[in-house]
Amino acid sequence: xxxxxxxxxxxxxxxxxxxxxxxxxxLNKMGALNSDEKPDITKxxxxxxxxxxxxxxxxxxxxxxxxxxxxxxxxxxxxAFWADQxxxxxxxxxxxxxxxxxxxxxxxxxxVYAQKIFTEEADEVFYQGRSPLDDDIDEYLNNMNIxxxxxxxxxxxxxxxxxxxxxxxxxxxxxxxxxxxxxxSNPECGYCSVCSAYVIMTEKFRIEEWHHR
Numbered sequence: 001x002x003x004x005x006x007x008x009x010x011x012x013x014x015x016x017x018x019x020x021x022x023x024x025x026x027l028n029k030m031g032a033l034n035s036d037e038k039p040d041i042t043k044x045x046x047x048x049x050x051x052x053x054x055x056x057x058x059x060x061x062x063x064x065x066x067x068x069x070x071x072x073x074x075x076x077x078x079x080a081f082w083a084d085q086x087x088x089x090x091x092x093x094x095x096x097x098x099x100x101x102x103x104x105x106x107x108x109x110x111x112v113y114a115q116k117i118f119t120e121e122a123d124e125v126f127y128q129g130r131s132p133l134d135d136d137i138d139e140y141l142n143n144m145n146i147x148x149x150x151x152x153x154x155x156x157x158x159x160x161x162x163x164x165x166x167x168x169x170x171x172x173x174x175x176x177x178x179x180x181x182x183x184x185s186n187p188e189c190g191y192c193s194v195c196s197a198y199v200i201m202t203e204k205f206r207i208e209e210w211h212h213r
Contacts, residue, residue: 005052008059010066010184010199011170020044021176048175055180055205062205063165067148068141069210070197076132078118082158083108084189091189093164098157109192122155142206168194178203 005013088107100116167186174181186194200209
C-alpha cells in the first residue's frame with residue numbers, strides 16, 4: 001500500500017504502522033492473484049485505495065460510532081475519564097467552568113463526584129431503557145441513530161468535543177481482508193480518557209469488536 005492510511009481523528013497511519021494481512025481465499029475472491037498464484041500488488045493497492053475513499057466519504061459515521069462505543073464504556077464503568085487519577089489534573093478537553101462544583105471533600109477524579117456528571121437523563125437518552133450489560137448491546141450501539149457530538153454538547157457540556165477528538169493519537173492499523181482494525185489513545189492525564197481503544201470494523205464500518213483498557 002502506498003502512502004498514509006487515514007481514519008480521520010482516529011489516526012493517520014504511516015505505511016510503517018500499517019500491517020496488511022490477506023488470506024489466499026480473499027485474494028482469489030477479489031481477483032488479486034496472478035497466474036502463478038502470487039498476490040497482484042497493483043490490484044491490492046487499488047482495493048485499499050477504494051477502501052480509503054469509502055472511509056473519507058463516511059468519516060463522520062465512523063467517528064460517531066467510535067464515540068458511541070466509547071461512551072458506552074464510560075457509562076458502564078462510571079469512572080472519571082476527564083481527570084488524572086493520581087494528580088487530579090483535568091484533561092485539556094475539559095472546560096473547567098462547566099464542571100459541577102466540588103464539595104470540600106471531593107476531587108475531580110472521585111467516583112462519587114463522577115456521578116454528578118453521569119446524569120440519569122444522559123443515560124436515558126443514550127440507552128432508551130437498555131443497559132450496557134445487555135447481551136445484544138453491540139447490535140444496539142451499531143444501529144443507534146444519534147449525533148454524538150451534539151449529544152456530548154448537550155449532556156456533557158464540560159467536554160470540548162473538538163479538542164477531545166483532536167487529542168486522539170492513532171497507534172496501529174491492520175488491514176485484514178475486508179476488515180480494518182485500528183488502535184488509538186489519548187496519552188494525557190495518565191491515559192484516563194482513551195487508553196489503547198482497539199476497534200475492528202467490517203462491512204459498512206460496523207464495529208465488530210471493541211476493546212478498551
